[in-house]
Amino acid sequence: MPRKTGLNRETIVEAAVELVNREGVGALTLHRLAAHVGVRPPSLYNHIHGMPGLLRELALFNARQLAEQMGRAVIGQSGAPALEKLANVYRAYIKANPGLYWISLSAPQPEDDIELIEAQQDIIQIALLVIESLGYQGEQALHIVRGLQSLVHGFTTLENLGGFGLELDCEVSFQYIVSTFIRGISH
Known part of the structure; x- marks a missing residue:
């Protein structure tokens, strides 16, 4: 060779x-x-450094790419429009990178290197800034970030796996669910 x-x-x-x-x-x-x-x-x-090193590099690459795309999408925006944009960018990223995203699902562990932890924290910080623009702080904002992540992850994972058998437009369904989520946290 x-x-x-x-x-x-x-x-x-x-x-x-x-x-x-x-x-x-x-x-x-x-x-x-x-x-x-x-x-x-x-x-x-x-x-x-073998498969563990490769998986670490993939997790780092994923975190950096996702944070960059999310940050670019919401820069200069706030409130509900920024949250809607964040959800859409997150979904598009998962759809475009299903394998990479799947490898990177684990939350950072204390034994992970600082570079990886910081890259993964950048994603959370971007989401928190958007949530904070809606008036939420601290633990409450973190709960909302978890809710948004769960909504987008669950929907897009099912979508990627062909889990929606009905002949309804997934785009319409996703936008409906996101707007319902936003209305729910806005009250």
Whole structure:
């Protein structure tokens, strides 16, 4: 097998993202990834620390990408329009990155490295700023962030898995649910 030039951590992570988004989390093995980038599996170890290192890199990539997209979407906005935009961007991200998103579902643990924890906290901070613009603070705001995350995650996961069998437009359903959620917390 010829040596793959330009192989580095970033190209490996991008290839892993492509693989899990296209074929699912179960497809991610170091052997499959090495074949995907055109190297032998030991070559990956020059750039990542095995499967645990790859999963950490994917979680970090996911957190950074999601925070960037969320932040860009709501910058300069507040209140209900910002919350609606946040929900829509979150849903679009999950739909576009189903495998990457699934790998990154675990909450950060104390033993996780600080870089990963900070990247994941950026997502929460963006959501909290939007919720705080609706007048909520502290634990109450965190409960609402959890509710929003659960709503978007649950709906989009079912949608991605083909769990909605009725011939109703999922876009209409999602917008209805989000607007109902927003009205509920606005009273």
